[in-house]
Amino acid sequence: MPKLKAGLKRNRTLIIAFCAMCVAIAALGMYFRSRDLDNTARIDNLTQSEPAMRYNTLDPGTQITELTDIMRENYMHFIKEYRSGKNVWHIIGQSGTYWITSGFMIKVTITAGRTKPPGESEKPIWQVLVYVMEIKSSAMLFVTIALICILGFGCLLINKERLPHLFPGQREDITHKGE
16 A cells, blocks of 8 residues: 555646646746747847948838738747837747747838938839848747657756666666576
8 A cells, every 4th residue: 555655646746747847837838939020129230231222212111011912821830010110110020920930020110211312303213121030949949849858857857767778777577687
């Protein structure tokens, strides 16, 4: 009976440890994802990169709406959109549908500014500039840490008595002197 109680106690401890490890891995994933979003939002791609696209248009609102729709549908999975000025829009996204499978975080900044028309009777022409910046996501670092934790926990489950060639001297019934 005491051996059975010790086994149940060990199993209960392992279940509690596994649940704690799962909670810790989930918290670590949330931390890495929020860190990626903060780093991406802080990038000032107006000063750090050249414009990826330039458009001259008479209606900047329609052009910007079309650009944001194209970016959302074709190039990235949309996360958040915000404005930082009167004529500056930012879109933050990731390369994959899920953060854990995406390799890059993407920030697209769209600016619109008036340019002086050649003649005074013409309508004002707007120049729309699109800046794109990618940063490497820390999803692969998170996956590596999570796998190491899971494999380490798996090592705790190994019953040393069943592997005498790896753990010599753990079993009393095996004699190595040929007796």
